[in-house]
Amino acid sequence: MKKNKKLNVWLLVPVFSLLILLLFISGGYAMPNQQKGNSLIWKQVNQDGFGDVNNWAIWSGMIVFNNALYVGTENDSTGAEVWRSSDGVTWEQVNIDGFGDVRNADVSSMAVFNGYLYAGTLNDDGGEIWRSSNGINWNQVNANGFGSADNNDAPMIAVFGNDLFVATLNDSTGTELWKSSNGTDWGQTNTDGFGDSNNAAIWTKENATFSGFYYVGTHNFSTGAEIWRSSNGST
Numbered sequence: 001m002k003k004n005k006k007l008n009v010w011l012l013v014p015v016f017s018l019l020i021l022l023l024f025i026s027g028g029y030a031m032p033n034q035q036k037g038n039s040l041i042w043k044q045v046n047q048d049g050f051g052d053v054n055n056w057a058i059w060s061g062m063i064v065f066n067n068a069l070y071v072g073t074e075n076d077s078t079g080a081e082v083w084r085s086s087d088g089v090t091w092e093q094v095n096i097d098g099f100g101d102v103r104n105a106d107v108s109s110m111a112v113f114n115g116y117l118y119a120g121t122l123n124d125d126g127g128e129i130w131r132s133s134n135g136i137n138w139n140q141v142n143a144n145g146f147g148s149a150d151n152n153d154a155p156m157i158a159v160f161g162n163d164l165f166v167a168t169l170n171d172s173t174g175t176e177l178w179k180s181s182n183g184t185d186w187g188q189t190n191t192d193g194f195g196d197s198n199n200a201a202i203w204t205k206e207n208a209t210f211s212g213f214y215y216v217g218t219h220n221f222s223t224g225a226e227i228w229r230s231s232n233g234s235t
């Protein structure tokens with residue numbers, strides 16, 4: 001009798017194995033390299049190019065403002081576009097193509113400052129800074145390129161302390177860093193390229209503050225990238 005009981009137990013092993021396999025298949029357990037809810041799987045949440053193949057890139061224009069997500073595109077055909085979504089899935093365009101100027105080919109940067117949404121553009125006639133209080137109506141708040149066509153892009157907009165900073169792309173005399181306390185009146189706070197024209201741009205977007213200093217990194221193909229810092233944004 002003992003022998004028969006032992007034999008019956010072994011006969012149950014295949015049954016238990018089958019039950020475990022069924023649990024894995026039905027999702028009761030996570031298989032290796034797979035998580036519950038398919039959290040490793042990405043889902044596209046916009047139509048390609050927002051319906052326009054000329055919206056071919058989204059570089060750094062993406063930010064949350066007034067509980068909505070804003071995305072800026074590069075469009076060399078009809079001008080940069082800004083799109084908004086309140087749920088991350090449904091989108092609406094909230095600017096005129098290129099802000100009314102086809103030469104505004106890219107929304108290179110975005111920032112929120114004192115209740116306004118700011119967008120910096122790439123423009124061969126000089127990068128432009130646009131702002132909106134409601135995310136729909138926009139006004140330009142700088143002179144093109146801050147007075148120089150060589151400042152043909154605004155790849156960085158960032159907040160440090162109580163000021164808004166904009167860095168330019170300038171392959172001629174070097175990147176310029178401009179500061180404003182109200183978002184409309186601007187003053188340059190560095191020497192061009194920090195004294196080296198090879199420092200052509202500042203690409204860093206994050207507000208890199210550390211131990212009371214504000215840090216920026218430069219684009220320099222000649223001698224290598226440089227890190228600069230300031231305690232007050234002016235010196």
